[in-house]
Amino acid sequence: MKRDPKQSKDLIAYRDIRNLMFSRRLIPGQKVVFRDLEEQLGMSKTPIWTALVRLEQDGLVISRHNRGFYVKQWSKTKIQQFVELREKLQGILIGYAVPGCKKEELAVLKAALDNYIAYTGKVYDRTRWELDSAFHGQIAWMSGNEFLIATLGRLHDILYIAIDLTVLTPLIGTLKKDHENVYRAIAARDATSAKQALRRHDRNATRVMLGSLISPNPEALEAIAGADQDRVPSVIFLLQLD
Structure with missing residues (x-):
């Protein structure tokens, strides 16, 4: 993925994870595995977590107590x-x-x-x-x-x-x-x-x-x-x- 070096890691993580959802590499209902994202994005857990919180605010992911983040699934x-x-x-x-x-x-x-x-x-x-x-x-x-x-x-x-x-x-x-x-x-x-x-x-x-x-x-x-x-x-x- 092409990245702008002037962007913060939080924003890069946000856009990269968002892109994974739009490219069907993360699908509705799927659990978001931090280790997998760390390897795919070449980032630490902190910007990934920040990005997922923002994506939850966007309504695209959901957090479940003691279970982590999941791509949102709608009826x-x-x-x-x-x-x-x-x-x-x-x-x-x-x-x-x-x-x-x-x-x-x-x-x-x-x-x-x-x-x-x-x-x-x-x-x-x-x-x-x-x-x-x-x-x-x-x-x-x-x-x-x-x-x-x-x-x-x-x-x-x-x-x-x-x-x-x-x-x-x-x-x-x-x-x-x-x-x-x-x-x-x-x-x-x-x-x-x-x-x-x-x-x-x-x-x-x-x-x-x-x-x-x-x-x-x-x-x-x-x-x-x-x-x-x-x-x-x-x-x-x-x-x-x-």
Whole structure:
């Protein structure tokens, strides 16, 4: 993993462990073994412990008395609630973003759309999720509400870990068109149409997302394994981590 030598060991450990979860090398329900992490990350126990405490605050791991840390595992009901919350939150954010959107913000959004459309991966993999997150993250950023931006970022992280995103593969073409429709409505400063387009987009994805909660599924792991393991999803939301 590439590391910035200027970053603290605590932050490096935090990002590296987070990356292990996003690359499926730590999966929901799995116990976090300090000795293994010390060997993998080349670090002592102290920054690893600090990182796990922070990840627990993020809702990605859980500590159990006298048993250590585990990667958080969510029930299907909880995940359904997260998906519904994400849909509602994105509807609120786009309502804030459209009326006052600036030309330079639209240019960034258009670039995010172009990157999403240009990606030719045939499987809905980690890279496509990153590009998807960048598009929605820019809309959130345009709202100017830092609290809601951070909340949406956490929801994106949880859903990436909790759901087998490869099931979205048959929808890639539909999701591309959805993104284009959302962008056109925003560019036209039409908040009503933008909300409607985004709602259709979210519901297209929601129909299939809830049927594949992450488990040690060999086919899913194999499909995702080809992604660049040194990259972290929800790239636009990493601004809040510095």
